[in-house]
Amino acid sequence: MEDGYQARLSPRWRRALLLLGAVLVAPALWLDTAGLPPVPGRVLAVTLAAGQVALLGWLDRAPRRVTAAVLAGSAALQLLVPSLGPGLVFVVLCTYAWARPARESRWALAATVLAVCGPALLQGRWAPAGAWLAASLLAWSWGALGRARSARHEAEQRQAVLEERARIARELHDVLSHTVSVMVIQAAAADDVFDIDPGKAREAIRRTEAAGREALAELRSFLRTVRADAPSPPPRPGPTDPGQFDAPPQPxxxxxxxxxxxxxxxxxxxxxxxxxxxxxxxxxxxxxxxxxxxxxxxxxxxxxxxxxxxxxxxxxxxxxxxxxxxxxxxxxxxxxxxxxxxxxxxxxxxxxxxxxxxxxxxxxxxxxxxxxxxxxxxxx
Structure with missing residues (x-):
């Protein structure tokens, strides 16, 4: 089930990921290679290492393809440089588990176990294979936990926004519905008696004006509470200035x-x-x-x-x-x-x-x- 969370690496974390990846594969520059002559083996090891690091920049944009490519490159690099550990793979797995839902990232866990444990088992290194199996499980769990925490935080933020919108809509409805209804009725009453009793018509119009001023004052007060971070305005002139409306306290x-x-x-x-x-x-x-x-x-x-x-x-x-x-x-x-x-x-x-x-x-x-x-x- 999708959790709705869209993971994106910030520029700072992208740079940190690239730096960490470069540090983890740097030993490929000097560690001994196996299965090929020294020069071709070194060139191939450096190419595989540099390719994995370069792909990390797109890990959150194309996580499935990048993860698959890094896993394949890591398996080949381990066969070529047996003494180089698969540290970069664990970073990629952790990031992938954070970037994608758990149901989707499980395949990456299975592929990681195969990519890091397979070459070690082929070379008869049982202890490293067991350690890397445990590291794979830990890396995936850490990433999945981070995603769950981030998704929960984002859901709480969305809920807070929805609740605030509902509160604003409720307050606006309560203020405007009452005042506009009174204004409409008073205006209709003034129109009904305008010719036969101008005095009553003027009285109804005054009540309409008073209701409108009250609505403006309540709206101003409400907007001030919504803009809680806005500086307090200077004192308003009194009723001698009809263009200003003092905001009353909440009723x-x-x-x-x-x-x-x-x-x-x-x-x-x-x-x-x-x-x-x-x-x-x-x-x-x-x-x-x-x-x-x-x-x-x-x-x-x-x-x-x-x-x-x-x-x-x-x-x-x-x-x-x-x-x-x-x-x-x-x-x-x-x-x-x-x-x-x-x-x-x-x-x-x-x-x-x-x-x-x-x-x-x-x-x-x-x-x-x-x-x-x-x-x-x-x-x-």
Whole structure:
């Protein structure tokens, strides 16, 4: 099974591999040859050694062909120079096991055992053959282990990128979906009463402008958190400069009253109830706020509800959020990102979220349980 890891030698490691290969085959320049006259034997030994070193530069680009060529050259060089050990072959095998999946590199292990042990056995050198068998197994295991470690590290990096993308998408959806929905409804209301009641039309337009400014401020705050390595910008001018928007802090449970007010002004009366005075961590408060925001946004956009109720209950170890409406219900699965994003927020905190039609009202009910542990104030 492929692990998806694509191994590539860096220029520094490529140079180190070439240098190591040259050192390992250098004794072929002076060691005695066998089976040929001295001069032709020396020329052939140097040619075989130089050819193996030259091939190392392409080991990660064409690993199968390079490994096969090095193994063949090493077997011939051992027969020609019996006192020269097959050290280069072990380096190549280790690199090949790192460059290719284990299932594919096993053939290289078998070929290496044949290439390094065969000539020694033909020459009756049993002890070196046994040592080189053990070295072959060690080299292959080391390379395969290095590949597994590199593949795991790369998979963790990919997963971190995917999780960050999901977080960014979730935050953008939560910020923009709510604000744009309110702006669209307010703009439609202004258009409906523009001729018969200009005062109400202007009021709706002002609320649309306020929602747009709020969205810009939240987006600026969110982008600053994404660009964590960016330097802090200089202080912004105050409201006297309409072109600037101060980035507010992340919303908390204390901001639910303001959130409920925007939905009431948009035509969806919302009742907010609180139970408990504990103070959850900022991450729990942000998730609870976003879940309420997204649930009410879905109600405003899709449910045709006359009213909605929000209950926030905080205990010493858990925050519970319930949002129910009297609209026309809907699918607990949905086709967009809203319910999925709310559920992801709850799961990231170790909690749960259910979203389903509410038998009591005939509408829809979203219930989230967000666990948290209060600080003990002790130092460990």
């Amino acid at each position: 908390t449970l204390a901001d639910l009253d303001r959130l409920v007010g925007t939905f009431t002004a948009a035509g969806l009366p919302v009742t907010l109830r609180r139970d408990g005075a504990a103070e959850p961590p900022a991450g729990v408060q942000l998730s609870a706020y976003r879940i309420v925001q997204e649930a009410l946004t879905n109600t405003l956009r899709h449910a045709a509800a006359r009213q909605a109720d929000v209950l926030v209950r905080v205990t010493a170890s858990e925050a519970t959020v319930e949002v129910r409406d009297d609209g026309r219900g809907g699918s607990p699965h949905g086709t967009g990102n809203g319910i999925r994003g709310m559920r992801e927020r709850a799961v990231l905190l170790g909690g749960t979220l259910t979203a389903a039609p509410d038998p009591a009202t005939g509408g829809f009910l979203v219930r989230a349980h967000l666990p948290w542990q209060p600080s003990t104030g002790r130092r460990v």
